Amino acid sequence: MSKFFYSFLLLISINTSADFLKQLETVKTNLSNMEIYVSSAAQQMQIYTDANADYAGLLADLNGANPQDIQRISSSKSTGSIYASSAPQEQANNTEAFADYLELIAKELDPNNDAISDASSNLSSSEIYASSALQQSAIRTLAGYRFLKVIVEASGGDQEVINSIESTRSSTEIYSTSAYHQNANYSESTTKLLEEYAKVIGVDNEKVSSIMSNMTSREIFIDSALQQVALYEDTSSQLLYIIIQTLVNANTIQ
Amino acid sequence: MYNKKIFNLLLTLIFIIGCAPKQSAINGDVFLTMGNGSIKPVAGAEIYLFPLEADLDSSFVDPLKLFINNAKFNVSKSIVQELCSEADNEFSDSGDFGYPDYATDGVFNNNIELECSNFSNEIISLEKLIASLQSQADDKSKPYSESLILKKKEEVALKSKLYSIAVNEGNKLKNEQMQKVSYNAKYGGITSEYSSYTDVLAEVINNSDYVILSIDFSPVKWREKDLSFNKNDRSADEEKLLNLYRFTGYYYSGINIGPWSLSNSYGESIPGKEIGATFISDLYTIKLYDSWEKDRWFDEMRDEIPIKDYRVKETGYCESSRYSECKTYFKQIIHLGFPDIVNINFGMPIEKSVNEDTKSISYISEPVNWTALGKLSKVYKDTSLHQDIKILQSEIKNIETNIDDIKEEFNISNSIADKAKNEMMLDSCNEAINMRDTITEIQSCLANINSPENLITVINNSKTDFGYEIKDIFNSVTDNDLGYDNFEQLLNSYGQSRNAIKAVTSIQGAYEFLEVPNGNYVLFTYYEDRFNGVGHWFEEITIAENKKIDLNNLNYKKEGIYSYLRDKIEE
Numbered sequence: 001m002s003k004f005f006y007s008f009l010l011l012i013s014i015n016t017s018a019d020f021l022k023q024l025e026t027v028k029t030n031l032s033n034m035e036i037y038v039s040s041a042a043q044q045m046q047i048y049t050d051a052n053a054d055y056a057g058l059l060a061d062l063n064g065a066n067p068q069d070i071q072r073i074s075s076s077k078s079t080g081s082i083y084a085s086s087a088p089q090e091q092a093n094n095t096e097a098f099a100d101y102l103e104l105i106a107k108e109l110d111p112n113n114d115a116i117s118d119a120s121s122n123l124s125s126s127e128i129y130a131s132s133a134l135q136q137s138a139i140r141t142l143a144g145y146r147f148l149k150v151i152v153e154a155s156g157g158d159q160e161v162i163n164s165i166e167s168t169r170s171s172t173e174i175y176s177t178s179a180y181h182q183n184a185n186y187s188e189s190t191t192k193l194l195e196e197y198a199k200v201i202g203v204d205n206e207k208v209s210s211i212m213s214n215m216t217s218r219e220i221f222i223d224s225a226l227q228q229v230a231l232y233e234d235t236s237s238q239l240l241y242i243i244i245q246t247l248v249n250a251n252t253i254q
Numbered sequence: 255m256y257n258k259k260i261f262n263l264l265l266t267l268i269f270i271i272g273c274a275p276k277q278s279a280i281n282g283d284v285f286l287t288m289g290n291g292s293i294k295p296v297a298g299a300e301i302y303l304f305p306l307e308a309d310l311d312s313s314f315v316d317p318l319k320l321f322i323n324n325a326k327f328n329v330s331k332s333i334v335q336e337l338c339s340e341a342d343n344e345f346s347d348s349g350d351f352g353y354p355d356y357a358t359d360g361v362f363n364n365n366i367e368l369e370c371s372n373f374s375n376e377i378i379s380l381e382k383l384i385a386s387l388q389s390q391a392d393d394k395s396k397p398y399s400e401s402l403i404l405k406k407k408e409e410v411a412l413k414s415k416l417y418s419i420a421v422n423e424g425n426k427l428k429n430e431q432m433q434k435v436s437y438n439a440k441y442g443g444i445t446s447e448y449s450s451y452t453d454v455l456a457e458v459i460n461n462s463d464y465v466i467l468s469i470d471f472s473p474v475k476w477r478e479k480d481l482s483f484n485k486n487d488r489s490a491d492e493e494k495l496l497n498l499y500r501f502t503g504y505y506y507s508g509i510n511i512g513p514w515s516l517s518n519s520y521g522e523s524i525p526g527k528e529i530g531a532t533f534i535s536d537l538y539t540i541k542l543y544d545s546w547e548k549d550r551w552f553d554e555m556r557d558e559i560p561i562k563d564y565r566v567k568e569t570g571y572c573e574s575s576r577y578s579e580c581k582t583y584f585k586q587i588i589h590l591g592f593p594d595i596v597n598i599n600f601g602m603p604i605e606k607s608v609n610e611d612t613k614s615i616s617y618i619s620e621p622v623n624w625t626a627l628g629k630l631s632k633v634y635k636d637t638s639l640h641q642d643i644k645i646l647q648s649e650i651k652n653i654e655t656n657i658d659d660i661k662e663e664f665n666i667s668n669s670i671a672d673k674a675k676n677e678m679m680l681d682s683c684n685e686a687i688n689m690r691d692t693i694t695e696i697q698s699c700l701a702n703i704n705s706p707e708n709l710i711t712v713i714n715n716s717k718t719d720f721g722y723e724i725k726d727i728f729n730s731v732t733d734n735d736l737g738y739d740n741f742e743q744l745l746n747s748y749g750q751s752r753n754a755i756k757a758v759t760s761i762q763g764a765y766e767f768l769e770v771p772n773g774n775y776v777l778f779t780y781y782e783d784r785f786n787g788v789g790h791w792f793e794e795i796t797i798a799e800n801k802k803i804d805l806n807n808l809n810y811k812k813e814g815i816y817s818y819l820r821d822k823i824e825e
Contacts, residue, residue, distance in 0.1 A: 017785045039497065064784060202290065249289040251785040254807055 017252040020062060024244050027054040031237065041226040042087040048233035049094035049137075053077060055240035056101035056144075062247050065104040073100045088133035095140035099123065102147035109154035119146035134179035141186040145169070148190060152197045165192045180225035187232035191215070194239040203246045211238045281766040282803040284759050284779065284791075286810065295763030296805075299779050302749035302756055303767055306774040310794060314776055315822045321748045326731045327706040333727055334709075338699035341720065345693060356686035366687055373680035380673040387664040395660040402653045409646050416639045417625075424628030431462040432598050439592030443569030444542065447583050451501035452566060454537040454592065456511060458527070464600035465526035465619045468512030471537065471593035477558065481590065483508045494551055495559065499588045501539040509593050511535040524617045526601050537593060542566065542585040562589035692720040699724070740788060741816035742780040749778070772797050779805065780815060790815040 031051040038044050060070050080093035106116050123143035130136040152162060169189040176182045198208045215235040222228050280303070284296040306313040356366050363369075392399070435458060442453035460466050473480040476495060482488050488496065512535075515523045527533055542564070546552060552559070564587045572580040601619030608615055628634055661667070695716055702708035713724050738744040749756065757765045759779075775797060780790040789812045791805040811818055 020785070039501075062784075246290070248785065250292060251783065252289040253786050253789070253810065253812065254287045254289055254291075 017248050020058065020244070020248045023058055024055075024241065024248070027051055027058065028241055030054075040087075041224065041230045042091075044230035045226070045233055046087040046090040046094070048230065048237050049091050049098065051237050052233060052240060053094045053097040053101065055237065055244060056098045056105075058244055059240065059247075060101045060104045060108075062244065063105045063108050065101075065108050069104050070101070073097050073104070076100075086133065088137065092133040092136040092140065095137045095144060099140045099144035099147060102144050102151065106147040106150040106154070110150055113150050113154070115146065115150050119143050119150075122146075132179065134183065138179045138182040138186060141183060141190065145186050145190045145193065148193045148197070152193050152200065155197060155200045157193075157196045157200045161196050162193070165189050165196070168192075178225070180229070184225040184228040184232065187229045187236070191232045191236045191239065194236050194243070198239050198243050198246075201243060201247060202250060203242050207242055208239070211235060211242070276772045277769045278772055278797050279766065279768050279800045280770055280777075280795075280797060280803060281764070281801075282805060284763045284765060284781075284805040286781065287807050295759075295761070296779075296781050297759055297761045297763055299759045299763075299781065300746055300756055301759065301765050301777065301779040301805075302746065302754045303770065304749060304752060304754045304776040304778065305771075306776060306794070310776070311822065315819065317752065318745075318748055318819075321751060322744070323710070324706055325736050325744075326728060327710075329731050329735050330728050331703065334699065334724055335703050337724065337727070338696050338703070341692070342696050342700060345696070353682070353686040353689060356683065357690075362686065362690040366683060366690065370680060370683040370687065373676050373683055376676045377673055377680060380669055380676065384666060384669045384673065387666045387669060391661050391664045391666060394663075395657045398653050398656045398660070402650065402657070405646060405650050405653065409643065409650065412639055412643050412646065416634075416637065416643070419634050419637055419639070420625050420628040420631075422628065423631040423633055424624030424626070427627050427631070428598075428600070428622070428624045431464060431600060432595070434462040435459070435466070435595070435598060436461055437595050439537070441540070441564060441566070441587070442536075443567045444583065444585075445568065445570040447568075447581070450542050451539050452542055452587075453539050456535050456537050456593075458533055458535070460527050460529055460531045460533075462598075462600065463529065464602065464622055465528055465604060466512065466531075467526045467599040467601040467619065467621065468510055468514075469595055469599070470597040471509040471511075472596045473509070474590040474593055476560075476590055491551075491555065495555075495588070498552070498559075499540055499590060501541045509537050511537070512599070520614065522615055522617065524604065525619045526604075528604065540587060542587060544585065546586075560589050561586055564589075688718050691716070691718045695721055740782075741814055742782070742788065742790065745778065745780075745815060770797055772799075777803065777805075778815070781810070786812070788814040790818065792818060 028051070031047060034047040034050075038047055057070055057074055061067070074097070077093060077097035080096070081090060084090040084093050103116065103120060106113065110116070120143070123139060126139040127136065130139055149162060149166065153159070166189075169185060172185045173182070176185050195208060195212055199205065212235070215231060218231055219228075222231060284299055284301070286294050286296060288294055304314055353362075356363050356369070438457045440455055440457065442455050444452055456469075456471070458466070458469070473483055475481065476492065481492055481496060485493070512527070513525065514527060515525055517523050564585050566583050566585050568580040568583065572578045600622040602622055604617050604619045606615050606617055695712060695718060698712045699709065702712060713721055713728070716722070716725075736744065738747065755767055755770065757767055759765045773796075775795050777793040777795055778791065780788060782788040789810055791809055792811065792815060793803065793805075793809060795801075795803065
């Protein structure tokens with residue numbers, strides 16, 4: 001037989017642990033670089049929600065979501081970013097991508113859960129009434145929270161803890177008098193759900209506690225809803241980083 | 255008698271049992287330890303035990319090569335057969351191959367190779383002759399050639415000088431236009447007393463004769479030095495000052511305004527700022543202060559930071575309201591002066607073109623070509639360089655004519671024409687060979703279409719275009735065409751074709767092969783997931799007795815089996 005006949009190329013190419021970790025570090029480095037430049041809570045919200053959306057995209061990839069769906073959300077986020085002309089608009093664009101990514105993960109883990117379609121249709125109907133970027137951001141963060149709740153439940157999160165977070169969120173809702181307050185309430189609930197998710201997937205408890213106690217100690221010095229959102233998004237960002245790191249580690253051959 | 259029969263039967267049984275090949279059982283667990291220490295059993299994996307009659311190469315790799323090639327051959331076979339049949343029909347129908355110099359009545363002459371060789375030899379000797387004549391001509395024309403090189407260099411230098419004049423004159427014209435543009439910078443107002451920032455505004459009046467497409471500004475200065483746009487070029491002090499000075503905006507990537515593109519009421523886009531236009535643009539935003547935060551660096555550097563009181567007027571709603579008067583507030587700013595204009599990109603007066611179908615109008619302002627305008631200047635037109643270049647070009651032409659005359663003396667052009675003629679005939683001769691061999695190969699192709707070995711030999715020895723075409727068909731077959739997602743799947747299929755023994759791991763990753771004839775084997779399986787990609791186990795083992803062989807991290811290869819076997823397969 002002729003030698004020209006033997007070539008047999010392996011065409012399959014998939015993301016592996018090394019790629020995931022590289023992407024994870026890229027998001028973190030970008031965030032660290034941006035942190036130097038921002039000087040206001042509005043800008044902080046923008047950069048943390050940006051990083052969180054990227055982390056959520058990575059998490060969707062880790063959970064086996066369809067790469068084409070991930071790519072669609074990613075390019076829609078980039079396009080939205082080009083047209084956004086203010087920090088709140090950027091934030092709304094980021095929270096939209098965040099919710100979309102989480103929806104993909106929720107559908108992967110528990111495809112027939114009605115809560116997913118409920119959250120999705122709730123978001124679509126609320127979008128019609130949102131008249132500002134901040135309101136958009138709030139309803140999208142709420143949708144993200146609802147998808148995350150499905151994810152944490154499907155991953156075996158403590159139902160009591162989840163119920164407690166949900167009940168705090170809905171009782172605080174009554175006192176939320178502005179989109180800022182709503183944003184703060186939803187971001188806080190999302191952070192707490194992420195804390196539970198981190199515990200469920202086996203993130204080192206000490207690391208989670210350290211991140212959360214850092215948040216609690218910084219909370220004391222905060223005097224506006226805007227600063228609150230920035231703090232919660234920052235904490236979520238740290239949790240997402242450590243969650244992804246743990247997930248990759250737990251699935252990487254020694 | 256009866257006892258003797260029983261005795262013989264027992265003896266035969268003992269002999270049969272004694273001569274039967276010995277068998278053993280192989281079992282083990284397939285598992286992987288993950289980065290966090292958890293053990294992951296590899297469940298449902300197909301494990302193959304390939305018998306090795308001799309060594310790995312002859313018992314495993316060579317049959318694998320054959321397997322791959324047969325698979326590829328089967329995919330390509332129908333296309334190749336169709337191609338060969340079509341070509342055969344074409345030649346049979348026409349009955350004439352052309353090439354009358356090399357074939358008579360559809361039969362090619364026996365001496366084509368010799369004829370081609372004669373043309374080839376003639377070309378070689380003509381090449382030698384041309385080289386020799388060229389060398390003699392070069393020697394004779396050397397003084398002219400050397401002079402030609404110098405003159406051409408001189409011509410390039412003069413043209414470069416002339417171009418510089420055009421550029422300089424163009425720049426002068428541009429500077430004159432830039433002087434005509436009026437520019438004034440100032441700080442903006444605020445919408446409420448709580449505003450902590452205001453804009454740096456550029457007020458521009460386009461008094462030039464062109465459209466302004468965009469304007470570039472210089473950085474502001476601190477300590478008599480530019481506060482660079484590039485973060486890497488700024489000192490730590492400059493960085494701190496910039497953070498106190500700037501609120502937000504475009505300072506980091508340089509300051510410029512434009513290009514503009516305004517739409518009229520028809521939605522038609524009009525570029526730039528037209529001649530006579532007056533406009534105000536934001537450059538960037540600076541911070542306003544009611545008081546200064548206690549900061550060690552700030553206090554230490556206080557003398558060097560140019561702080562200025564700023565009386566700022568309220569803007570916005572109050573400007574149009576009859577009831578709410580615009581107030582004046584007192585703030586402090588860091589005053590670093592204003593950016594200067596460093597460049598204006600001018601455009602030609604706007605030209606309109608009408609779309610006859612829709613009647614819509616396109617407005618275009620082409621960037622001004624200052625060099626082209628410089629060429630219209632009096633200085634450019636009056637320079638003696640034009641005449642100098644003309645004289646030089648005439649001299650160059652004369653020298654070239656002299657060189658051509660010398661070449662003519664040596665008759666080089668005739669030899670070159672002879673060579674071209676021989677090359678043409680050689681091409682035609684080679685084409686005849688190609689045609690002759692193609693016809694033979696088509697017949698071999700059809701005769702051997704069911705014999706991969708023979709057909710590949712024919713293709714391998716082929717030097718015709720047709721042979722390469724068939725070769726490309728085989729080479730274009732990929733793993734996807736074979737119907738496998740990856741090489742591991744192909745190997746599993748290979749295992750089945752070779753009657754390898756297969757086991758499937760349990761949910762706990764356990765496997766077992768019972769009654770395996772003792773001997774040498776390859777134990778193969780693979781593992782794939784989205785985190786780790788594809789990896790494999792490929793163990794050469796000798797079975798002489800019951801054995802437990804675990805497949806785990808110790809013998810796991812973190813790459814696909816193809817990369818492991820590649821060298822052997824492609825050897």
